[in-house]
Amino acid sequence: MKTIHFIFIFGCYIMMSSCISQRAVATYMQQKQTAANIQLSEIKVTPQIPNKHKIIPPKVIDILHSDIEVKFNWDLHQCIGKEKIILKPFMYETDSIVLDAKSMIFHEIKIENSQRKEILYLPSYNKKQLTLKLENKISSNDTILLTLRYTALPDSLVDENGKAIRNNKGLYFVNTKKDEPFKPTQLWTQGEPESNSCWFPTIDKTNEKFTSSITIELPKNFTSLSNGKLVSTKFDGDTKIDKWVNDKPMPAYLHMMAVGDFNVTKDNWNGKLDTTIRYRIENKVSSESAVDTSIQQDTPSDSLHIIAKDSVPMIETNGMEVSYYLEPSYAQNARSIFKNTVEMIDFYSNKLGVIYPWNKYAQVVVRDYVSGAMENTSATLHGDFVQKNNRELVDNSNDDIIAHELFHQWFGDLVTCKTWSHLVLNEGFASFGELLWYEYKYGKDAAQKKGYESLNRYINYAKNYSDGPLINYDYKNPDDMFNVITYQKGARVLQLLRSELGENAFFAGLKSYLTNYAYSSADIDDFRKEMEKTSGRDLQLFFEQWFLNGGHPIIDIRYDYKDSSHQLMIQIEQKQNGDLFKFPLSFKVSQGEVSKTYTFQINKKIESFNVSQIDENANSYPNVFVDPDGNFLGEIIDNKPFYNHILTYNHATSYLEKVRSLQNIVPLQNSVDTIRFTLLSAINDRIDDIRLKALEWINWNEHDNFNQVKDFLIYIANNDFNAKVRASAVRIIGEKKDSSFIDFLIKHTKDSSYTVAGISLKYLYQLAPFIALSECQYLEKDAKGELFNQITNIYSESGNENNLAYFFSEKYKIFNAQRASFITNFSKLLIKYFTPNQSQEAIRYFLERAENDTYSQVRINAFRALKQINIHKEFLLNQEGVDTSPILYFRNEIDNLNTKIQEIIQNEKSKEVLNALIIEGMYKEPVDSN
Numbered sequence: 001m002k003t004i005h006f007i008f009i010f011g012c013y014i015m016m017s018s019c020i021s022q023r024a025v026a027t028y029m030q031q032k033q034t035a036a037n038i039q040l041s042e043i044k045v046t047p048q049i050p051n052k053h054k055i056i057p058p059k060v061i062d063i064l065h066s067d068i069e070v071k072f073n074w075d076l077h078q079c080i081g082k083e084k085i086i087l088k089p090f091m092y093e094t095d096s097i098v099l100d101a102k103s104m105i106f107h108e109i110k111i112e113n114s115q116r117k118e119i120l121y122l123p124s125y126n127k128k129q130l131t132l133k134l135e136n137k138i139s140s141n142d143t144i145l146l147t148l149r150y151t152a153l154p155d156s157l158v159d160e161n162g163k164a165i166r167n168n169k170g171l172y173f174v175n176t177k178k179d180e181p182f183k184p185t186q187l188w189t190q191g192e193p194e195s196n197s198c199w200f201p202t203i204d205k206t207n208e209k210f211t212s213s214i215t216i217e218l219p220k221n222f223t224s225l226s227n228g229k230l231v232s233t234k235f236d237g238d239t240k241i242d243k244w245v246n247d248k249p250m251p252a253y254l255h256m257m258a259v260g261d262f263n264v265t266k267d268n269w270n271g272k273l274d275t276t277i278r279y280r281i282e283n284k285v286s287s288e289s290a291v292d293t294s295i296q297q298d299t300p301s302d303s304l305h306i307i308a309k310d311s312v313p314m315i316e317t318n319g320m321e322v323s324y325y326l327e328p329s330y331a332q333n334a335r336s337i338f339k340n341t342v343e344m345i346d347f348y349s350n351k352l353g354v355i356y357p358w359n360k361y362a363q364v365v366v367r368d369y370v371s372g373a374m375e376n377t378s379a380t381l382h383g384d385f386v387q388k389n390n391r392e393l394v395d396n397s398n399d400d401i402i403a404h405e406l407f408h409q410w411f412g413d414l415v416t417c418k419t420w421s422h423l424v425l426n427e428g429f430a431s432f433g434e435l436l437w438y439e440y441k442y443g444k445d446a447a448q449k450k451g452y453e454s455l456n457r458y459i460n461y462a463k464n465y466s467d468g469p470l471i472n473y474d475y476k477n478p479d480d481m482f483n484v485i486t487y488q489k490g491a492r493v494l495q496l497l498r499s500e501l502g503e504n505a506f507f508a509g510l511k512s513y514l515t516n517y518a519y520s521s522a523d524i525d526d527f528r529k530e531m532e533k534t535s536g537r538d539l540q541l542f543f544e545q546w547f548l549n550g551g552h553p554i555i556d557i558r559y560d561y562k563d564s565s566h567q568l569m570i571q572i573e574q575k576q577n578g579d580l581f582k583f584p585l586s587f588k589v590s591q592g593e594v595s596k597t598y599t600f601q602i603n604k605k606i607e608s609f610n611v612s613q614i615d616e617n618a619n620s621y622p623n624v625f626v627d628p629d630g631n632f633l634g635e636i637i638d639n640k641p642f643y644n645h646i647l648t649y650n651h652a653t654s655y656l657e658k659v660r661s662l663q664n665i666v667p668l669q670n671s672v673d674t675i676r677f678t679l680l681s682a683i684n685d686r687i688d689d690i691r692l693k694a695l696e697w698i699n700w701n702e703h704d705n706f707n708q709v710k711d712f713l714i715y716i717a718n719n720d721f722n723a724k725v726r727a728s729a730v731r732i733i734g735e736k737k738d739s740s741f742i743d744f745l746i747k748h749t750k751d752s753s754y755t756v757a758g759i760s761l762k763y764l765y766q767l768a769p770f771i772a773l774s775e776c777q778y779l780e781k782d783a784k785g786e787l788f789n790q791i792t793n794i795y796s797e798s799g800n801e802n803n804l805a806y807f808f809s810e811k812y813k814i815f816n817a818q819r820a821s822f823i824t825n826f827s828k829l830l831i832k833y834f835t836p837n838q839s840q841e842a843i844r845y846f847l848e849r850a851e852n853d854t855y856s857q858v859r860i861n862a863f864r865a866l867k868q869i870n871i872h873k874e875f876l877l878n879q880e881g882v883d884t885s886p887i888l889y890f891r892n893e894i895d896n897l898n899t900k901i902q903e904i905i906q907n908e909k910s911k912e913v914l915n916a917l918i919i920e921g922m923y924k925e926p927v928d929s930n
């Protein structure tokens with residue numbers, strides 16, 4: 001990779017800003033030097049700040065509005081921009097304007113006051129920030145127009161070691177050289193956390209919000225997407241110019257563009273809600289005004305108009321546009337891919353009592369995306385794994401990610417976390433939003449399953465990585481905040497708050513928070529105060545315990561039942577290291593036909609509670625189930641005897657009762673028959689995830705388990721509506737390696753789910769390789785996911801030179817992480833049937849992947865493939881060594897390839913890849929000269 005040096009073109013700006021005379025600049029520079037001398041004596045000492053807070057850089061300049069006009073050099077991956085920024089000092093007088101602007105070349109900078117009079121300045125630029133020292137101080141009564149012409153060079157961004165970066169470059173160009181035949185040419189942006197300043201100068205902080213317009217020049221046959229409304233499209237020869245206007249304030253990181261050959265499918269949301277949002281803009285313009293966005297673009301005016309406008313977002317009477325931007329070949333699946341979007345908008349608007357706050361909702365899918373998806377305001381961007389055909393949707397719908405990004409339109413976009421330390425206000429809420437959707441759409445069991453999975457992920461993460469506080473002032477890089485604590489624990493803490501406050505108080509609090517901080521930013525104290533205001537409760541302790549401190553409780557529960565007094569004693573001991581927690585804990589106690597739920601407040605290390613007999617007529621011991629609603633946020637060591645767990649399962653009415661009781665008895669399945677029978681019966685549970693868990697947890701090698709339920713397993717494999725359950729049944733049957741199942745497995749290679757088909761093929765191959773190989777010829781015509789993996793695996797092991805054609809035809813059709821195993825299988829077969837001509841094409845492909853692939857495992861496997869090819873060539877060279885053979889050239893080819901590989905490795909910066917290459921003997925860590 002090469003590094004392009006940035007040149008700040010001083011001379012250029014002086015000539016272009018014709019109103020600034022050279023003499024004026026010289027005089028001004030002299031004055032500035034004197035000023036700098038005075039400032040030297042005023043060195044301030046900053047006191048040590050404990051990590052209970054992180055100093056937010058003061059707001060000096062406030063951006064009111066930004067008009068961004070961009071066009072692109074697609075070959076050089078450059079963005080040629082013109083930006084007009086309306087800004088003012090936030091509160092105090094200042095003589096400097098500092099903007100985030102990464103890896104740019106500036107061609108013109110012009111500063112005018114509200115009377116359109118030019119203000120002289122002295123610029124400096126360090127590749128990250130542009131600083132403009134002004135001739136005179138400006139006050140918060142001055143509204144300034146700053147005009148910038150620049151070229152952004154996102155591919156020239158380098159890290160602290162001078163290596164080119166793959167992520168955090170804001171603007172990404174895809175396949176512009178068209179060297180991947182089945183990949184479209186596109187460009188897209190990714191702002192979060194602070195990367196949009198790689199394509200437009202701005203203040204790239206979450207607490208700086210402004211209105212904006214983005215005008216994009218693009219090829220005529222392409223389609224653009226950006227925030228807000230598309231207000232005009234002008235055609236000019238082979239290009240067109242789309243103008244998007246966003247008239248509600250939002251931070252820089254939520255701005256977006258996507259340009260490519262997209263097919264747009266439109267839906268409509270007609271929902272209405274009798275709610276208006278009045279928004280407050282923190283000390284902006286004036287308390288009741290916002291900038292009129294119409295004036296900067298179209299009206300050449302002598303002064304800047306700041307027009308008071310009490311802006312209230314309203315849904316137009318004919319409904320709101322909901323649209324899906326997809327590659328043309330997926331357009332027919334648009335409504336399946338983005339299924340439920342409209343219903344979700346309706347549900348969230350009603351649940352929150354705050355209408356969807358933007359004037360459209362679009363979703364776009366792009367290639368080579370660097371993350372999962374991004375909630376850009378009114379225009380969510382998804383990675384291409386969301387783009388699925390109907391068979392892929394059988395294996396996995398997109399519900400979670402669609403719900404998550406949509407909920408962000410309220411939490412994150414309408415109200416934004418004030419700093420990254422408070423990211424839970426974005427991400428914890430978005431994850432919580434998924435849970436709300438599941439609860440509404442699929443019912444209590446589905447929501448409990450989601451909550452249970454979040455809790456397990458969090459506990460796992462806490463044990464293996466960190467269990468720090470949700471509000472984290474100690475992060476090094478904003479990227480570090482995007483972790484399981486913020487997402488999964490965040491969602492669970494919100495669920496806990498919901499359970500403690502009750503449904504009405506909790507959602508009234510959310511409504512108040514969304515309304516009072518609409519189009520603004522908030523921190524955790526702001527959120528707490530809103531929840532306190534609506535609930536009338538003091539929530540300091542709750543917020544301190546769950547948001548500001550880390551850790552979680554581990555409780556050990558013991559039970560003692562006294563026959564004589566019919567009293568059940570429950571003892572709870574907190575066993576975690578560190579602080580004690582205070583929390584309510586519920587128990588569902590069942591005796592005879594009666595069930596009652598008791599909630600106890602836990603404050604001390606050890607607490608005991610007595611429960612009297614609840615059913616006067618019952619002769620049985622009471623059965624107890626802790627935390628029946630799944631609100632407890634921690635680990636439970638439940639010393640309930642196993643037969644009580646079985647009892648809980650047998651009388652269970654919820655997902656949680658089932659999953660937790662089964663989980664508790666699984667370890668004893670080989671020694672206790674009743675446990676074994678309970679688990680075997682659970683493969684017929686009404687809840688699909690319980691069927692799946694039972695299939696996964698049963699030890700199929702013990703006690704003739706398999707034969708006892710064989711017919712039922714076949715029934716499940718044939719009929720279960722859940723593809724994961726079918727796949728699990730096929731796996732269990734396949735692992736028996738019984739040739740009487742050959743026909744069964746052949747049949748299931750045609751399952752609608754690629755996963756079921758792939759697993760069936762895998763076991764078919766183990767039983768009858770030749771049948772499997774011949775099935776592959778047929779199956780390869782429509783193979784994705786697991787089915788594709790198995791086909792290429794079988795070809796690599798048992799295929800012949802004819803099957804190489806499949807690898808050559810597919811090599812640009814598969815993407816993302818799936819390329820990793822593909823490359824390994826490809827190179828394995830290639831080496832078996834080596835021809836110099838074919839190898840050239842394959843080597844080119846492996847080199848491209850090693851150099852450019854965004855997935856580290858793909859790069860590792862590509863390097864390995866190249867190494868294997870060279871080893872094979874060495875082998876052939878040593879074997880033959882005759883000068884009549886084309887092998888004569890191998891020596892040169894081997895050396896050239898090694899040189900190329902080493903060149904690529906020099907630019908590799910992933911530790912994971914470099915460590916793998918050290919093991920492969922392809923890379924040596926440079927020895928530190930010190």
Ligand SMILES: [Zn+2]
Pocket residue numbers: 404405408426427430
């Ligand atoms: Zn998110």
